Amino acid sequence: MKPDLTVHIGKVRLKNPIMTASGTFGYGEEFNENFYPISRLGAVITKGISLEPRQGNKMPRLAETPSGLINAIGLENVGVEKFVREKLPYLKKNGATVIVNIFGSTIDEYARVASILDEAGGIDGIELNISCPNVGGGGIQFGTDPKLAAWVTRAVRKKTSLSLIVKLSPNVTDIVEIGAAAELEGADAVSAINTITAMAVDIKKKRPVLANTVGGLSGPAIKPIALRMVWQLAQRLKIPVIGVGGIMSVTDVIEFLLVGASAVQVGTANFVEPMVGERLIGELEKYFKENKIEKTGDIIGRLERAV
Amino acid sequence: MIKDILAKVIYNTQISRNYWRIGLKTGWSRFNPGQFVMLRIPDNSVLVRRPFSIARPVDDDAVEVVYKVVGPGTRVIRSLGDIDHIYVLGPLGEGFTPPKKGKKVVLVAGGFGMAPFLGFLPILKKNASEINFYYGGKTLEDILFLDEFRGEGVGINISTEDGGLGHKGLVTELLSKDIDNYSKNSVIYCCGPSGLIQRVVDMAKERDLEGEVSAESYMGCGIGVCLGCAVKTKDGYKKACKDGPVFQISEII
Numbered sequence: 001m002k003p004d005l006t007v008h009i010g011k012v013r014l015k016n017p018i019m020t021a022s023g024t025f026g027y028g029e030e031f032n033e034n035f036y037p038i039s040r041l042g043a044v045i046t047k048g049i050s051l052e053p054r055q056g057n058k059m060p061r062l063a064e065t066p067s068g069l070i071n072a073i074g075l076e077n078v079g080v081e082k083f084v085r086e087k088l089p090y091l092k093k094n095g096a097t098v099i100v101n102i103f104g105s106t107i108d109e110y111a112r113v114a115s116i117l118d119e120a121g122g123i124d125g126i127e128l129n130i131s132c133p134n135v136g137g138g139g140i141q142f143g144t145d146p147k148l149a150a151w152v153t154r155a156v157r158k159k160t161s162l163s164l165i166v167k168l169s170p171n172v173t174d175i176v177e178i179g180a181a182a183e184l185e186g187a188d189a190v191s192a193i194n195t196i197t198a199m200a201v202d203i204k205k206k207r208p209v210l211a212n213t214v215g216g217l218s219g220p221a222i223k224p225i226a227l228r229m230v231w232q233l234a235q236r237l238k239i240p241v242i243g244v245g246g247i248m249s250v251t252d253v254i255e256f257l258l259v260g261a262s263a264v265q266v267g268t269a270n271f272v273e274p275m276v277g278e279r280l281i282g283e284l285e286k287y288f289k290e291n292k293i294e295k296t297g298d299i300i301g302r303l304e305r306a307v
Numbered sequence: 308m309i310k311d312i313l314a315k316v317i318y319n320t321q322i323s324r325n326y327w328r329i330g331l332k333t334g335w336s337r338f339n340p341g342q343f344v345m346l347r348i349p350d351n352s353v354l355v356r357r358p359f360s361i362a363r364p365v366d367d368d369a370v371e372v373v374y375k376v377v378g379p380g381t382r383v384i385r386s387l388g389d390i391d392h393i394y395v396l397g398p399l400g401e402g403f404t405p406p407k408k409g410k411k412v413v414l415v416a417g418g419f420g421m422a423p424f425l426g427f428l429p430i431l432k433k434n435a436s437e438i439n440f441y442y443g444g445k446t447l448e449d450i451l452f453l454d455e456f457r458g459e460g461v462g463i464n465i466s467t468e469d470g471g472l473g474h475k476g477l478v479t480e481l482l483s484k485d486i487d488n489y490s491k492n493s494v495i496y497c498c499g500p501s502g503l504i505q506r507v508v509d510m511a512k513e514r515d516l517e518g519e520v521s522a523e524s525y526m527g528c529g530i531g532v533c534l535g536c537a538v539k540t541k542d543g544y545k546k547a548c549k550d551g552p553v554f555q556i557s558e559i560i
Binding site: 023024025034035047055059060061068069076219268270272274 | 308309310311347353354355356394396524525526527528529530531532533534535536537543544549
């Protein structure tokens with residue numbers, strides 16, 4: 001009997017728990033044209049979109065580390081208007097389940113982008129990137145303060161009834177506190193984790209490798225931290241937790257599901273192996289069959305206590 | 308179309324002290340010179356793929372890549388033998404535009420930046436009225452494949468920083484001696500380190516000469532989704548892996 005991989009996140013029905021992470025998949029076109037139909041994925045999460053287009057940071061924007069990659073791209077994107085006009089139609093035409101990642105430098109910007117996307121139609125959900133500085137209020141990252149996280153979630157919640165996922169920053173003392181604040185303000189789910197603030201140094205030049213000095217670390221190096229944070233969140237929150245951080249294999253996917261993730265996002269792995277999204281879906285089906293798991297819900301959060 | 312192929316290593320041969328050429332059975336051999344591939348390092352000791360220019364086709368189902376051993380990734384590639392396989396993602400990017408008939412072609416290269424010119428040479432010979440190659444390196448060890456260009460009707464001008472071969476100094480010094488011979492009817496192609504590219508772009512712009520450069524860049528995905536390989540052009544940031552690596556001289560700031 002074929003296992004049922006479906007998962008529900010808010011109102012969105014994902015055909016399987018495998019999503020692609022924001023910033024690692026563009027707007028879907030490169031993968032759809034060359035590697036596999038993006039309609040196969042549980043969902044495509046787009047590159048983060050802001051109200052106005054952003055140019056991004058100076059180069060170098062990338063630094064490789066052991067089992068990881070630090071990026072300081074600088075949230076380069078085409079802006080919400082061009083996204084709706086040029087990128088969204090391609091995603092819809094090719095049958096993708098589309099979750100649009102958004103960010104802003106003020107609460108008002110977040111709300112306006114959410115409003116525009118809500119009106120555009122054809123979008124299955126919104127993911128809030130709150131790892132951005134509140135430029136309007138002293139530059140503290142929205143995601144590091146539960147009050148700010150609550151405020152931005154509430155402001156966006158008012159503007160849209162689309163499924164709302166809040167993407168949590170790991171650069172905090174207590175990620176559960178932030179997740180709980182988002183839940184209280186009506187988030188349908190949280191995703192954890194965004195990248196970990198990190199740095200690389202070039203000893204020949206005696207300078208940081210990145211033009212921005214610091215960036216966000218992703219890849220297998222961060223998986224143990226992501227797992228721990230997803231586990232902590234899933235213990236406490238009632239809304240679904242989506243696991244992100246260093247997933248490369250089906251074993252990684254199972255680990256996240258066991259600790260309580262309802263679905264996962266694959267990010268950096270897309271650069272290493274463009275076919276990874278489709279491969280994981282097939283391997284997950286095979287794993288479920290071999291282990292007599294009938295549906296995804298049967299394995300979510302089934303981690304036993306440590307003896 | 309871009310494919311990720313587990314290619315058999317056909318050969319892996321040393322050229323000089325730090326340079327090697329590797330034959331990869333990709334199942335495809337057609338590409339535009341200037342395009343590149345992203346190789347996945349087989350033992351997964353490093354995470355991110357490495358970009359390499361495609362030098363030339365091998366038969367009808369393989370390609371040759373020329374590489375310099377500079378770090379942990381290329382050290383692993385050097386260790387591969389003809390029983391090994393490696394993932395090859397490509398062909399990637401936009402290649403050089405062949406010259407119009409009758410154009411005087413100027414090739415400028417630094418070190419193993421000359422690799423794409425190996426595959427480009429047969430195409431150039433079809434249309435170019437003349438081909439002049441300006442090729443520089445730090446030492447004699449960095450001057451590769453001269454025999455492929457000798458006897459092909461190509462004017463060859465060599466420079467090495469230590470004077471071990473040809474002119475002692477930079478290749479742009481050699482080019483600037485001849486630059487007045489080149490005008491509207493010439494086209495420049497340049498491939499090499501960023502410093503060389505910038506100097507050639509500046510020289511060409513001063514004299515309103517047209518041509519293309521292949522921009523070297525750190526890369527993440529190689530296919531245009533990570534935005535990690537931005538190149539500053541007159542129309543804003545473009546992607547070296549997808550809009551390039553070949554750019555018009557007039558586009559580069």
